[in-house]
Amino acid sequence: MRFGRLACFAYLLAFFTYLFAPLAVMGLTAFNTASFPSAWPIEGWTLDWFAALARDGEMLYGLRNSLWIGLLVVLVSVPTGLAGALMMQHIAPSLRGVYYVLAVAPVLIPGVIIGIATVIFWREATLNAGLRFLYNGTLLTVMGQSSFIASYCMLIFIARLHRFDRTLEEAAADLGAGKTTIFFHITLPFLRPAILSAAVLAFLSSFENYNTTTFAILADKTLTTVLAGQVRQGTTPSVSALAVLIIGVTTAAFLLVEFWRGGDWRRRRAALA
Amino acid sequence: MTASDGHIYLLLAVAALLGLLLLWRLARRLRRGPPRRPGFFRRTGWPLGLFLVVMVGTWLIVMVVLPQLFMIDLSFRPRLPLAQMGGPRDIYTLQNYRYLLFGSTVSTESWNAVHLRALGLTIVSAMLITLFNLVLCYPLAYYMGQVAGPRGLRLLLLLLIAPYWLNDILRAFAFRILFAESGLLNAMLLGAGLLDRPIDFIGQNIALYACLTYAYMLLMLFPLYNALEAFEHSQAEAARDLGAPWWHIHLFVVVPAVKGGIASGCTLVFMLATGALAAPLVLSGTSVLWFTPIVYDRFYQVFNWPQGAAYAFALLAICIILVIALLRRLRLSLTDVVR
Numbered sequence: 034m035r036f037g038r039l040a041c042f043a044y045l046l047a048f049f050t051y052l053f054a055p056l057a058v059m060g061l062t063a064f065n066t067a068s069f070p071s072a073w074p075i076e077g078w079t080l081d082w083f084a085a086l087a088r089d090g091e092m093l094y095g096l097r098n099s100l101w102i103g104l105l106v107v108l109v110s111v112p113t114g115l116a117g118a119l120m121m122q123h124i125a126p127s128l129r130g131v132y133y134v135l136a137v138a139p140v141l142i143p144g145v146i147i148g149i150a151t152v153i154f155w156r157e158a159t160l161n162a163g164l165r166f167l168y169n170g171t172l173l174t175v176m177g178q179s180s181f182i183a184s185y186c187m188l189i190f191i192a193r194l195h196r197f198d199r200t201l202e203e204a205a206a207d208l209g210a211g212k213t214t215i216f217f218h219i220t221l222p223f224l225r226p227a228i229l230s231a232a233v234l235a236f237l238s239s240f241e242n243y244n245t246t247t248f249a250i251l252a253d254k255t256l257t258t259v260l261a262g263q264v265r266q267g268t269t270p271s272v273s274a275l276a277v278l279i280i281g282v283t284t285a286a287f288l289l290v291e292f293w294r295g296g297d298w299r300r301r302r303a304a305l306a
Numbered sequence: 307m308t309a310s311d312g313h314i315y316l317l318l319a320v321a322a323l324l325g326l327l328l329l330w331r332l333a334r335r336l337r338r339g340p341p342r343r344p345g346f347f348r349r350t351g352w353p354l355g356l357f358l359v360v361m362v363g364t365w366l367i368v369m370v371v372l373p374q375l376f377m378i379d380l381s382f383r384p385r386l387p388l389a390q391m392g393g394p395r396d397i398y399t400l401q402n403y404r405y406l407l408f409g410s411t412v413s414t415e416s417w418n419a420v421h422l423r424a425l426g427l428t429i430v431s432a433m434l435i436t437l438f439n440l441v442l443c444y445p446l447a448y449y450m451g452q453v454a455g456p457r458g459l460r461l462l463l464l465l466l467i468a469p470y471w472l473n474d475i476l477r478a479f480a481f482r483i484l485f486a487e488s489g490l491l492n493a494m495l496l497g498a499g500l501l502d503r504p505i506d507f508i509g510q511n512i513a514l515y516a517c518l519t520y521a522y523m524l525l526m527l528f529p530l531y532n533a534l535e536a537f538e539h540s541q542a543e544a545a546r547d548l549g550a551p552w553w554h555i556h557l558f559v560v561v562p563a564v565k566g567g568i569a570s571g572c573t574l575v576f577m578l579a580t581g582a583l584a585a586p587l588v589l590s591g592t593s594v595l596w597f598t599p600i601v602y603d604r605f606y607q608v609f610n611w612p613q614g615a616a617y618a619f620a621l622l623a624i625c626i627i628l629v630i631a632l633l634r635r636l637r638l639s640l641t642d643v644v645r
Contacts, residue, residue, distance in 0.1 A: 044445055051520065052469050055480035058490060059472070062483060070483055074493075094634025099323050116361035123358070125332065135363075139370055141573065142622065143581020145598050150373035150619045153380050153611065160388070179371035223594065241473035244583045260475045264588055268479075276476045282473040 056280065070269035089271065099240055100173050102255060106239040107232050109179040111263040114186025114231055115224070118194055121187070137188070139181035141283040142265040148248030151177035170253035178239050181277035185238060186231040193227035233290075237283070317375050342374070351367060352363060381616035402616030417441055421617075425635025428597040429624065432579040436572050439526040443571070447527055448560070450533030470474055474584035478517055485513035514589040514596075522579050526571040534560075539544050569638050573629050580625050597621055 062070050066077040117136050124132050139147065151173055161166040197220070205215045243257040250258055251295065263272060347355040367449060382398045390396065390421030401411040411416030450462060484490050485507035492504040507513045540548070545555045561568070586596035601621065633639065 041445075041449075045449075048442070048446060049465065052466070052523075054484060055472060055477055056469055058480045058484050059476070061390070070479075071486070071488065071490075113361050113365045116358045117365065119354075120358050123346055123355075125346065128328070128332075129613065135366055136551040141577050144624050145581045145583050145596075146377075146528055147373075147537075147616050149469075149601070149605070149614065151369075153615060154373035154376040157376055157380070158380075160391070174471070176369055180373075183365055183369075188467070212349075212351050215352050216351075228472045237471070241471075243474045244581065247583065257475055260473075261477075261584065261587065261645055262481075264475055266478045270477055272476065276334075276472055276480070279473075279476070280468075284468065289458075296494055 051284060052242050059273045059276040059280075062270050063277040065270065068269060070268060070289075072274060082269065082271045084279075085271040086274045086278075091151055091254070092256065092263075092271075092275070093159030095254045095256040098171065098254060099256040101177070102171060102246075103236045103239040105171075105175045106178050106182055107235045109175060110183040110235045111228060111231050114188075114235075115190055115228070117183060117187035119220075121191060121220030122194060131266065131303050132165050137184055137185045140188075142181070144181070144242065145248070147181060149179050150244035151180070151245070151249050152251070168251075170249065172253035173249040173251065174255070177245045178242055182235045182238050183258050185234055187236065189231045190224060192284040193224055317372065317379065317499065323371065333645070335619055377615045378619055380612050381419065381619045383612050385610045385612050392445075396540055400615045405613055406617060406620060409460050420596075424597045424600055425624075426597065427595055428580055428621075429628070431515070432576050435515060435522070435525075435579050436576045438515075439575050440521055440572060443523060443527045443530055446532050447530035448556075449535065452539055466524065467528065474521065474582075475588065477521060478585045478588035481513050481517040481520075481585075482508065485516070508589060509536075511590075511595055514585060517585045517589055518579050518582055521582065521585060522575045525574040525578065529571040529574065530564065531567075533564035539565050541640070560626045565636055566638060569633060569636055572590070572632070575628065579623065 061075065063255065064078050064080070065071065065075050066079045068079070121129065121133065121136070155168055155176070155286050159165055191249050200224075201219050205219050210218070227277055241257065244263060246255055247258050247261065260275070312612060316483050343565075349355075355634075356401070356487045381401065381402055383396060384399055384401060386393070386396060404414065405411050405418065406421060407418060408414045409416065450459060454462060482489075485627070486492070487506060487508075489507075491507065492501070496502045496504065505512075541563065543558055545559045550559070581598060583602065585600045586599050587602075590596060590599065598621075601614055601617045604610050604617055
């Protein structure tokens, strides 16, 4: 039994070393003075790579584009995912299986193929309809990314709806509320936490996406495609500095949300007591 | 009406036919007897029902189904300048697939060894990565689902998700630094005296496999964990009381009970690993190993979109066939997998 425990510990240690090794590498490289990105040996400590990052106009342009696209993807995919989840509840049972497979298929299709299909479709559709101005990298990227991010959002909403007490709706209906009133006063408030998590997930998935974006963005650029170009050409450690910034910002945001939720929870418990 | 207009109308007709088919089935079902449930719009009310139909319809038809159909359509057409698309030379042809198989659009004399080899290697490597991921994640998923308490679980989840805030490109870049000839890993192994010469991890594609395994690990872990959480521990105890050794319990009691979770994890990892692009671009060694960079080059190096569409569709079709074959063997349906 002692041996088993030791093996278990060794396994967990190896697993998490593997998981955190890239982060450690990025952390070391970003502060190392060596101009070729390397984590070891440390030649000296510096913050120059962060300054270089702030001067990199291409990167900043890509960042601005990525933020825009992320926002638009949230606006498209969260309502779509919500509609998809409610559809799952209301659709005729005989169609439910087919519908579910169709709605989840975008999760299983590799992002590369979604990107390719999106570009081909919009090229031909806009060409034939004389709507050339719609053939635009930002729009195509939003369309391509939203097609599968909406599925992620739908899965979040479905999970939340599983815990929904349907008798609440019935009670409201008995009291004379119309279907639309019930939706806005009962269902939507119940789904609010799920809307928040879906929005966060949608933004993060969009922000870090490369496979779909690299096809759909056409001649334009986002942060990930700029990064890919720089990394392929060989690069300076400012890429690592960017990684450190991304991890720092997301961790801070996560802790903030966690703290805020924790406060919420304490308040609710106090209200109960 | 040009031929390209024809393509559009053909596709729209297919979509309309599918819609009609569904309606017809629905109508037949309704005629067969009084419906047990009130109709769709009765249950949702008109405003909400309309919202649902419009949103879901736009999403599934314009964003999911039509793009795939257009991709398949383009893959059967020749490469033409924009002005000639839809002209008399825009005919259906198999030349793009012929090129994938034989390396030429007209002759079928020799095989297209480079591309076919890459395709085969991609499929086999993705399978190996999937298997490796399963072995790697099973113990942790078992621990999370059966052993860990709620506090430990919360911490574990946080530790697991945090590293994935790094995007694909940055992750691949980190692996390149880690596995470089003068990188951290080689420095550590040399320093510990385990090696006397650095290993070329990137040239041997070890870095690529490590990065891909890493990238899709959570897609294996979470379905496994979900299945293992629902597993009734008393079954394992019963097997132990009957004298089964621990590996017997796992292999013949736990694994069959959670095979749905295993299948869904494997499907996800396999499908997405074959379609990986960032890691192969940044980490590919001396020879072209992965198929997706080849597809990418069809589009943005050779500028032959129909050929690229054919390559993409071939990859997708092979993956889907393999997944369905696996599910058939396990007697599972696709709906079990994506739960």
